[in-house]
Amino acid sequence: MSADRRLRIAGHREQVFMERTILAVDAGGTKCRARLVAPDGTVLASGEGGACNPSTELRGAIAVLDALVNVLCRQTMPQTERGSVVLSLGVAGLVDVNRRTAFLSAHEGFAEIVAMSDGYAALIGASGGRPARLVILGTGAAGHRLFADGTSIQRDGWGFLGGDRGSGAWLGRRAVEAALKSYDGAAPESLLSQRLVALLGSGEAAILDWLLRATPRDFASLVPEIVAAAEAGDGVADALLEAAADEAAALVRSLEESDGGESEGEPLYLLGGLSELLRARIETRIEQRFDVPQGGALDGCLLAARGQAPQERRR
Amino acid sequence: MSADRRLRIAGHREQVFMERTILAVDAGGTKCRARLVAPDGTVLASGEGGACNPSTELRGAIAVLDALVNVLCRQTMPQTERGSVVLSLGVAGLVDVNRRTAFLSAHEGFAEIVAMSDGYAALIGASGGRPARLVILGTGAAGHRLFADGTSIQRDGWGFLGGDRGSGAWLGRRAVEAALKSYDGAAPESLLSQRLVALLGSGEAAILDWLLRATPRDFASLVPEIVAAAEAGDGVADALLEAAADEAAALVRSLEESDGGESEGEPLYLLGGLSELLRARIETRIEQRFDVPQGGALDGCLLAARGQAPQERRR
Structure with a gap:
C-alpha cells in the first residue's frame, strides 16, 4: 500500500478508505483500548493504556495516547510507518475547540486523524453505521442519535456536577x-445508610x-x-434505582428531536456498566426493548475511518 | 496586664481569663475577620483577610491567618507581644486530627490557642454562651447545638458532594x-432553565x-x-426553594438528640446568606419562630477565650 494518498485516483471513496491501515483507539476516562488493523482487516496489534480524558487532564491524556500509539506502531514496524496510518479516535472531552486542537495536534505524523466522541464511536459501532439511538449508563450518562442525513446529536454527558442523570456517579x-442525612438523624435509618456509612x-x-x-x-x-440494599428490601435504595431508570427513560425520549423525524424501526441500544442493572426498569418505562449491538466503540472507529459510517457531525 | 499567666493566683478562673488580651478570628471559606481586644474590652485593632479553609487548602489557610495575625499584632506593638495574647479561632475543617495539628502548630508563640469550629463560634456568639440551637444556611449548611453540660453536636456540614442539604451550593x-435536563429536552423548558442556561x-x-x-x-x-424565577411564577424554581426549606427544617429537628433532653425555651437561631430567603418557609414547617442572635462568631470567639462560654467539646 502506498503511503501517499495524493497518488490515488479519486472516485471510489470507500475503496480508497479500505486500503488504509487504521489505528483505532477507544479512549476512556478509565482506560484506553487500541487496535491496529491492516487494509484487509487483519489485526496487526492491539493494546491497552491508562485513563485518557482531555477535558480533565489534557497532558496526561496526550501522554497516555502517545505511549499507546508508539508501542503499537513499533511492534509492527516497518509496515506501519505513521505516515501511512489513519488514527481513528473516540474520546470524551473534545467539545472545547482549544482543548480539541491541543489534544489532536499533539499527535503528529499520521496520514489522517479521525476524531469523534467516545459515545458516537459506540453508537456507530453498535449500529454498523446506520441511523440509531444509544444511551450509555456508566460512571456518567449520555444519549446519542445518528440521523439518516449523517448528522448526530448528544444529550446529557454534562458530567458529575451538572448532569449525568441516572448514571453510577x-x-x-x-x-x-x-446516608449522611440518616447519620445526622434528619431522616430514618435504613439498611442502605448503615452499609454506606460503614x-x-x-x-x-x-x-x-x-x-x-x-x-x-x-x-x-x-x-x-x-x-444489595434494594435486593434486601430497602425502600430508599429501590427508590434511587427507580429514579435512575426515570432519568434514563427521559434521556431515551429526549433523543426524539422534533426535527429529527420518527425513530420507528430505528435500533435503540443501551450500553455501559449500569445497563444490565437498569435495562428491565427502563424497558418498562419506554415500552420498548433495547436492541443487541453489532459491535463496540473500536469497531465504530474503524467504520468511520473506512467511510462505512458517517464521521461525527453534530447538529 | 502581666504577660505571664503563671504568676497569677488561681481560683478565680473567669477573672484570669478576663485579664488576657484576645485575638479573635472568624475564619471562613470566603474571608477571615479578626479583632484584637484588650482585657478591658477595648478593641485594639481589627482587620480582614482572604479565604481560610484548612480542609481544602491547608497551606493557603495558614498563610492567610499568619498574615492577618502579623498585621494586627504589629499595629499594636509593643502592648501585644504574641506571648501575652490568646488566639481564639473559629474555623472550619479541623475535624481531621492531622490537619488540625498541622494548622494550629503553624501559629506559634501565643499564650494559648482556643480553636473551635466556625459554626460553634457562631452558636455561642448568638446565645451568649447559653444552651441553644443554630442552623447556618449559606454556601454550605450545618446545624449546631450546645447542651447544658457544655457538650455540643454538629449535624450536616458534610460539604458540597455529600450533604450541605438545603444550602446555596x-x-x-x-x-x-x-436546567440542563430541560436544555437536553428531557424535561419541559422553564423560566429558570432559560435564565440559567443563558x-x-x-x-x-x-x-x-x-x-x-x-x-x-x-x-x-x-x-x-x-x-427571581420563583417570584415570576416558575414552579420548578419554587419547588427547589421548598425542598431547601424541607431540608433545613429536617436539620432543625435533627438537633433534638434523644439523649440531649428537651429544647423547650432554648433559643433557636438561623444564620447565613440564605437565612432571610428561607426563614418564613422554615418557620412554617417547624411551627416556631427563630430568635434574634445576641452577637456574631467573633463575639463567640471572645466568650470562649474569656471562659464565659464552654470551649467546644463534641459529644
Whole structure:
C-alpha cells in the first residue's frame, strides 16, 4: 500500500478508505483500548493504556495516547510507518475547540486523524453505521442519535456536577447524601445508610476525608451497595434505582428531536456498566426493548475511518 | 496586664481569663475577620483577610491567618507581644486530627490557642454562651447545638458532594441539573432553565467549561436566579426553594438528640446568606419562630477565650 494518498485516483471513496491501515483507539476516562488493523482487516496489534480524558487532564491524556500509539506502531514496524496510518479516535472531552486542537495536534505524523466522541464511536459501532439511538449508563450518562442525513446529536454527558442523570456517579452521590442525612438523624435509618456509612469510614473525620477525595468513579463504585440494599428490601435504595431508570427513560425520549423525524424501526441500544442493572426498569418505562449491538466503540472507529459510517457531525 | 499567666493566683478562673488580651478570628471559606481586644474590652485593632479553609487548602489557610495575625499584632506593638495574647479561632475543617495539628502548630508563640469550629463560634456568639440551637444556611449548611453540660453536636456540614442539604451550593447544583435536563429536552423548558442556561454560557463548550471550573460558591451564586424565577411564577424554581426549606427544617429537628433532653425555651437561631430567603418557609414547617442572635462568631470567639462560654467539646 502506498503511503501517499495524493497518488490515488479519486472516485471510489470507500475503496480508497479500505486500503488504509487504521489505528483505532477507544479512549476512556478509565482506560484506553487500541487496535491496529491492516487494509484487509487483519489485526496487526492491539493494546491497552491508562485513563485518557482531555477535558480533565489534557497532558496526561496526550501522554497516555502517545505511549499507546508508539508501542503499537513499533511492534509492527516497518509496515506501519505513521505516515501511512489513519488514527481513528473516540474520546470524551473534545467539545472545547482549544482543548480539541491541543489534544489532536499533539499527535503528529499520521496520514489522517479521525476524531469523534467516545459515545458516537459506540453508537456507530453498535449500529454498523446506520441511523440509531444509544444511551450509555456508566460512571456518567449520555444519549446519542445518528440521523439518516449523517448528522448526530448528544444529550446529557454534562458530567458529575451538572448532569449525568441516572448514571453510577449520580446514583452514588444521591445515596451518600441520603446516608449522611440518616447519620445526622434528619431522616430514618435504613439498611442502605448503615452499609454506606460503614463503608465511607469510621467516624466524622474519616467520612469527611472520603468526601474530600471522592471522584465520580468513587461514587459510582457504591452502586453494588445500593443494589444489595434494594435486593434486601430497602425502600430508599429501590427508590434511587427507580429514579435512575426515570432519568434514563427521559434521556431515551429526549433523543426524539422534533426535527429529527420518527425513530420507528430505528435500533435503540443501551450500553455501559449500569445497563444490565437498569435495562428491565427502563424497558418498562419506554415500552420498548433495547436492541443487541453489532459491535463496540473500536469497531465504530474503524467504520468511520473506512467511510462505512458517517464521521461525527453534530447538529 | 502581666504577660505571664503563671504568676497569677488561681481560683478565680473567669477573672484570669478576663485579664488576657484576645485575638479573635472568624475564619471562613470566603474571608477571615479578626479583632484584637484588650482585657478591658477595648478593641485594639481589627482587620480582614482572604479565604481560610484548612480542609481544602491547608497551606493557603495558614498563610492567610499568619498574615492577618502579623498585621494586627504589629499595629499594636509593643502592648501585644504574641506571648501575652490568646488566639481564639473559629474555623472550619479541623475535624481531621492531622490537619488540625498541622494548622494550629503553624501559629506559634501565643499564650494559648482556643480553636473551635466556625459554626460553634457562631452558636455561642448568638446565645451568649447559653444552651441553644443554630442552623447556618449559606454556601454550605450545618446545624449546631450546645447542651447544658457544655457538650455540643454538629449535624450536616458534610460539604458540597455529600450533604450541605438545603444550602446555596445544594440549591444551585440542583437548579443547574434541572436546567440542563430541560436544555437536553428531557424535561419541559422553564423560566429558570432559560435564565440559567443563558448564564452558564453560550453553547455546549461554554457550559461544559463552566461546569469544569465550578466551585460550591459558583453554584451558590445562582440562588438569586432561582429566587427571581420563583417570584415570576416558575414552579420548578419554587419547588427547589421548598425542598431547601424541607431540608433545613429536617436539620432543625435533627438537633433534638434523644439523649440531649428537651429544647423547650432554648433559643433557636438561623444564620447565613440564605437565612432571610428561607426563614418564613422554615418557620412554617417547624411551627416556631427563630430568635434574634445576641452577637456574631467573633463575639463567640471572645466568650470562649474569656471562659464565659464552654470551649467546644463534641459529644
